[in-house]
Amino acid sequence: MTDTQTANQEETAERAFDTSTVLSHIDRYNLGGEIEPVTWDIGGSSLTIGFVSPDNTIIGELNVDNFPATEDVELNIRQTSRLQKLIKILNDRFNMSFEYAGDEARTLVLEDEMKTVEFRLSDSTIIPDTPSLKRLPGFQVEMDITEQLASDFRSAESALDEDEFAVRTTPRGVEVVVGYTADSRREHNNKVTLPVSVDNYENFDNNNVTFKADMFAEILKANSDAETGTWEVSDEGLSHIQFESQDWDVSYYFVSQQEV
Numbered sequence: 001m002t003d004t005q006t007a008n009q010e011e012t013a014e015r016a017f018d019t020s021t022v023l024s025h026i027d028r029y030n031l032g033g034e035i036e037p038v039t040w041d042i043g044g045s046s047l048t049i050g051f052v053s054p055d056n057t058i059i060g061e062l063n064v065d066n067f068p069a070t071e072d073v074e075l076n077i078r079q080t081s082r083l084q085k086l087i088k089i090l091n092d093r094f095n096m097s098f099e100y101a102g103d104e105a106r107t108l109v110l111e112d113e114m115k116t117v118e119f120r121l122s123d124s125t126i127i128p129d130t131p132s133l134k135r136l137p138g139f140q141v142e143m144d145i146t147e148q149l150a151s152d153f154r155s156a157e158s159a160l161d162e163d164e165f166a167v168r169t170t171p172r173g174v175e176v177v178v179g180y181t182a183d184s185r186r187e188h189n190n191k192v193t194l195p196v197s198v199d200n201y202e203n204f205d206n207n208n209v210t211f212k213a214d215m216f217a218e219i220l221k222a223n224s225d226a227e228t229g230t231w232e233v234s235d236e237g238l239s240h241i242q243f244e245s246q247d248w249d250v251s252y253y254f255v256s257q258q259e260v
Helices: 003-013 019-030 082-091 147-160 214-224
Strands: 038-043 046-052 056-064 075-079 093-101 104-111 118-121 141-144 164-170 173-178 190-197 209-212 228-234 239-242 248-255
Touching: 019 046, 019 056, 019 082, 019 214, 019 248, 046 164, 075 104, 082 104, 104 239, 118 173, 141 190, 147 173, 147 214, 164 214, 214 248
Parallel strands: none
Antiparallel strands: 038 046, 038 075, 046 056, 056 248, 093 104, 104 118, 141 228, 164 173, 164 209, 173 190, 228 239, 239 248
16 A cells, blocks of 8 residues: 555545534434424534524524534535434444535535445525524523533433423522423422522522423433533523533523513
8 A cells, every 4th residue: 555545544534424423413403303404514624503493492503623524515404313314324434525516515425434325405595594692681590510410300301201390599599490380270290399509699580480391301411421511591581501522512592481
């Protein structure tokens, strides 16, 4: 083997994608199939994906550094779950290339040592724009998302199978109540209360703001490998959740289920 061939093989290896890493990044926005159509914006060895849930209760952005694509390109993906299943067919590492119609990428080609996957991309006009928040409220509560909090919440949500939870301020501190609802007709349903450690907070004027429990559990599950996680909550009906690791970060704005 010549020095040139060896160098080309080494460059190809450096540009190969780790299958489990790519699937983990997809999980961060797909959230168990909740969010499907997105645009992957690849440029300068980085990946940016803005996303929004169908009911507009989750708006977010994922940023990945050291993304080993060879071209700057936008990939319009209508069915993320389909792409996810196709990637799972591949071996531990794969290469990525693109086929174009004019200036727009139309086919995503994924190849490992033996298999080739061709995934048809969509027209940009059918991918929803990620809305921007016109105004951010003041966040009265800020906390770290610890492994214990994430594990306890996911266990409580799974055990109760309730669709709501609340963050509440009390004279004793801050608590997360899984199964809490502001609906008086369901006020006696099952609940799990999780006290959380918060250094500084302000009392809520409105202690009845609830969020979707299953979606928050999916967010925690998708980011269980994060190095840090923070969570801000406003009694005006908005949460901001941020996870970071060495090569990526993701931000979610999580809107309350009811008018406040």
